[in-house]
Amino acid sequence: MTATVSGNHGLQQAEGLLFDFASLKRTGVDMPAPRGRPDRLGGLGRKVAPPLPGLSEPEAVRHYVRLSQKNYAIDLGLFPLGSCTMKHNPRLNERMARLEGFADLHPLQPMQTVQGALLLMEELSRWLMTLTGMEAVALSPKAGAHGELCGMLAIRAALIARGEGETRKRVLVPESAHGTNPATAAACGFIVDEIHATDDGHVDIEDLKKKLGPDVAGIMLTNPNTCGLFERDIRTIADLIHGAGGYFYCDGANYNAIVGRVRPGDLGVDAMHINLHKTFSTPHGGGGPGAGPTVLSEALAPFAPVPLITLHGENRELIEHSEGTQAFGRMCAFHGQMGMFTRALTYMMSHGSDGLRQVAEDAVLNANYLLARLKLHFSAPFGERPCMHEVLLDDSSIKPKGVETIDMAKALLDEGYHPFTTYFPLVVHGAMLIEPTETEPKRELDRFADVMIALAERVKAGEVEFFKQAPKLTPMRRLDDTRAARQPKLRWRRGENSGAAAKHAAE
Numbered sequence: 001m002t003a004t005v006s007g008n009h010g011l012q013q014a015e016g017l018l019f020d021f022a023s024l025k026r027t028g029v030d031m032p033a034p035r036g037r038p039d040r041l042g043g044l045g046r047k048v049a050p051p052l053p054g055l056s057e058p059e060a061v062r063h064y065v066r067l068s069q070k071n072y073a074i075d076l077g078l079f080p081l082g083s084c085t086m087k088h089n090p091r092l093n094e095r096m097a098r099l100e101g102f103a104d105l106h107p108l109q110p111m112q113t114v115q116g117a118l119l120l121m122e123e124l125s126r127w128l129m130t131l132t133g134m135e136a137v138a139l140s141p142k143a144g145a146h147g148e149l150c151g152m153l154a155i156r157a158a159l160i161a162r163g164e165g166e167t168r169k170r171v172l173v174p175e176s177a178h179g180t181n182p183a184t185a186a187a188c189g190f191i192v193d194e195i196h197a198t199d200d201g202h203v204d205i206e207d208l209k210k211k212l213g214p215d216v217a218g219i220m221l222t223n224p225n226t227c228g229l230f231e232r233d234i235r236t237i238a239d240l241i242h243g244a245g246g247y248f249y250c251d252g253a254n255y256n257a258i259v260g261r262v263r264p265g266d267l268g269v270d271a272m273h274i275n276l277h278k279t280f281s282t283p284h285g286g287g288g289p290g291a292g293p294t295v296l297s298e299a300l301a302p303f304a305p306v307p308l309i310t311l312h313g314e315n316r317e318l319i320e321h322s323e324g325t326q327a328f329g330r331m332c333a334f335h336g337q338m339g340m341f342t343r344a345l346t347y348m349m350s351h352g353s354d355g356l357r358q359v360a361e362d363a364v365l366n367a368n369y370l371l372a373r374l375k376l377h378f379s380a381p382f383g384e385r386p387c388m389h390e391v392l393l394d395d396s397s398i399k400p401k402g403v404e405t406i407d408m409a410k411a412l413l414d415e416g417y418h419p420f421t422t423y424f425p426l427v428v429h430g431a432m433l434i435e436p437t438e439t440e441p442k443r444e445l446d447r448f449a450d451v452m453i454a455l456a457e458r459v460k461a462g463e464v465e466f467f468k469q470a471p472k473l474t475p476m477r478r479l480d481d482t483r484a485a486r487q488p489k490l491r492w493r494r495g496e497n498s499g500a501a502a503k504h505a506a507e
């Protein structure tokens with residue numbers, strides 16, 4: 001890219017680290033130092049100011065606006081990140097979440113002053129239980145992975161109550177599972193045992209049967225699975241697990257494909273987290289905290305963590321302590337992400353049950369439209385059959401030409417798209433997992449498909465160097481993610497990082 005004097009590229013402003021240009025002496029506030037006041041810190045007050053960068057207000061505003069313009073966002077364009085369900089966040093949700101009565105609550109407020117908030121939590125619980133056909137829900141988990149922990153702790157508590165806490169230690173996890181599944185099982189003290197996938201991307205039932213036994217605590221399964229396929233044998237899988245005395249944990253991250261169409265409770269699921277930030281449109285990915293309410297079957301409901309909402313006459317109350325109950329404990333301080341509860345319930349109520357069903361149908365329709373266009377130009381390993389809400393491609397049509405999945409992802413950046421999910425699931429080679437969601441209009445799907453197809457043409461034409469050079473238009477080119485993760489630079493030293501950043505920006 002042409003170097004500019006300023007380092008800016010068109011209207012995109014170059015921006016360095018705050019520490020490089022801020023001065024310790026500058027401040028955005030102008031208050032006289034208090035005089036003649038007794039020291040109430042017992043002499044422990046700082047002698048020198050902390051070495052934090054000082055900025056005037058306009059400098060601070062510009063710094064963060066400049067950084068924000070380097071970001072990609074669902075409000076900018078299609079965000080095809082598979083398994084993440086990056087859908088539009090309706091503005092109505094935001095208005096409701098900002099209502100004072102919800103936004104300005106304190107978790108320690110007296111119970112009689114938060115009756116509306118408790119009613120909202122109860123209503124959200126009712127929607128979640130009705131949609132999933134389950135007996136109970138724990139609202140407090142703060143992300144999908146946290147919900148998995150909640151479900152698996154409930155399973156562990158149920159096994160302990162049965163006197164099998166020490167004997168049932170093995171959790172079966174399919175090869176295609178998201179990494180959080182085995183991590184959760186291991187964190188709960190279980191041993192992870194992998195189940196193979198069949199050639200058509202499903203759980204291998206024969207392998208599952210072989211791995212059942214009196215030491216099996218349960219299975220953790222995603223449906224639709226991470227290949228974007230519905231596990232048609234799910235009832236059989238549930239029966240097999242239950243027959244062997246284990247429980248069925250379903251990873252509900254892909255619930256967007258089936259919400260309003262299928263009730264996981266009818267499929268034999270015992271516990272499932274629901275990512276409100278995926279299926280129910282609350283912002284995620286730098287946009288706000290997640291929320292992973294976990295629904296539980298009749299068998300696991302007694303072990304649900306506190307807090308629990310109960311009715312005392314007209315008044316709702318929270319039971320905060322597990323003494324005298326079978327609750328396994330609690331997931332976090334306080335009650336969960338109130339703002340996300342408000343957004344999710346707003347989303348549910350504005351769609352209604354028929355609208356939520358249409359969410360699933362349109363999400364699947366959009367994915368199949370992309371599949372139909374892309375499979376003519378890429379290898380789609382399970383593409384002979386319709387997919388659910390995401391399209392899985394592998395690298396077998398590009399790798400022989402010298403182009404890798406990562407190169408495709410980098411080329412997409414130059415075209416103005418956040419890349420698809422790369423190299424996940426692991427069951428296919430060089431996976432490219434694309435999830436459009438239902439909120440993309442046909443025009444956007446076509447733009448994205450046109451870009452992907454044009455890139456496929458370049459691969460066919462042997463333009464390997466084009467891909468290896470990408471991205472050319474981003475503020476930073478190819479970064480060494482692995483090194484950044486393994487050898488993170490966590491301390492700033494004057495003059496050390498800044499030069500490299502400025503050089504990159506100008507290249």
Ligand SMILES: *Cc1c(COP(=O)(O)O)cnc(C)c1O
Pocket residue numbers: 083084143144145146178180222226251253254275290292
């Ligand atoms: C997103 C996701 C998770 C984890 O959810 P978080 O909210 O990111 O913790 C688990 N499993 C699958 C399949 C996912 O896509």
